[in-house]
Each structure stands twice: as structure tokens, then as C-alpha cells.
Amino acid sequence: MTESSVLHNTRTAYDAVASLYAELFSNVLETLPLERALLAAFAELVQAHNAGPVADIGCGPGHVTAHLNALGPTTFGIDLSSEMVALARRGHPELRFDEGSMTALELPDGVLGGILAFYSTIHTPPQQLPVVFTEFQRVLAPGGHLLLGFFAGDDPLPQEFDHKVTLAYRWSPDSLAELLRQAGFVEVARMLREPHENERQFQQAQLLVRKPQKH
Numbered sequence: 001m002t003e004s005s006v007l008h009n010t011r012t013a014y015d016a017v018a019s020l021y022a023e024l025f026s027n028v029l030e031t032l033p034l035e036r037a038l039l040a041a042f043a044e045l046v047q048a049h050n051a052g053p054v055a056d057i058g059c060g061p062g063h064v065t066a067h068l069n070a071l072g073p074t075t076f077g078i079d080l081s082s083e084m085v086a087l088a089r090r091g092h093p094e095l096r097f098d099e100g101s102m103t104a105l106e107l108p109d110g111v112l113g114g115i116l117a118f119y120s121t122i123h124t125p126p127q128q129l130p131v132v133f134t135e136f137q138r139v140l141a142p143g144g145h146l147l148l149g150f151f152a153g154d155d156p157l158p159q160e161f162d163h164k165v166t167l168a169y170r171w172s173p174d175s176l177a178e179l180l181r182q183a184g185f186v187e188v189a190r191m192l193r194e195p196h197e198n199e200r201q202f203q204q205a206q207l208l209v210r211k212p213q214k215h
Contacts, residue, residue, distance in 0.1 A: 051113035051141035058120020062088030133183035
């Protein structure tokens, strides 16, 4: 499929389930202590560098955006789905939410201190992911951090799976880290955990990387 058809299908699928998704997942962080700890570390690193705000890309109904903003860094959300953006604006009127695509962010170069992509790149076809990571690299300030959440697999090649909303992919942490390295990022940390009983029975992973400082 072309990039435009993938974006259209993903947007349409999330528009259709936006209210149900918000109902099911708006309190999900309460059950994820390891993810909360990594978000707190991410927030601390972003604030220590003071390079700009954080964009929560693929923010959905805005629950993680609000959580991160409450930790300190000024945070705003971007999502492909207009229905998700509308829900986020209603649920968190004090925060900024914009419609947009991670493949072509309407942001100047080097304007962000951080990017959060919390399970939002999972629907991106593997051949298009380098485009996304190059775009993340463009909008991050030197020294800025990217925190990426995803479903892990142990195959070196990405594996398709039948996500409940639309087609998605699992990645080996090593393979995804290599793609990020090729886009110019430096790995800072990674986390891999086993799924909880009520989750999809895939390992869950987080990669924390940074854009190098200019020399």
C-alpha cells in the first residue's frame, strides 16, 4: 500500500473507535509502574536539557500527554485522527492538541526538547519507518530525547499482527535500535517487560534515544 493509503486507513480506523479507545485506555498508566518510571526519567532528562517542549506524537485521547505535562515539561499532542484530537481537546482543554502526520510534521527544525511516541509507530509499514525517524531527528533540538514504546518480537525482521484497530507490527528491540542509529540517534536506555494477564501476550518494549549535541 502507498503511504497515503496507510495514513487514510489508520486515520479512518482510529476515528471509528476513538470514544471506545478513550474509555478503555484513559487510565492505563495506573497499571503500568515501569512505564511511569521511564516517563518520569524521560521528563527529567528533557527538563535538564531545557531544549524546548515535548510533542506526544500519536497522542490519542491525550491521557499520556497530560501525564507527561504534569511531570514538568511543557507537552502538546499530535494525532492523525481528528476524532482523537477532538476527544483530547475536550478532556484536557488546558493543553494543545493538533492534527498531523508523523511522516510530515508541521514543526520547524530543532524546535522540540523531546518526542514521545507511545505505541504510535506500530502501524507504520517497516519501509516507511526510516522516514518517520528522519522527521523526528529533524524537529528535535540537539541533545533532545525520543522515547519510543512498541510491541517486541524476537525475530530480526518486523512481524505483522492483527491489532484490534488496524494492521500493526512487532519489532525486535535490536532491529529498531539499529534503524534509530541509522537515523542519527544514540541509544540511552531500553526496557523490555513481559505482558500482564489482561494485555496482548507480546513483550512490551521502550527505547530511549537522543539526538547528539553539535560539536
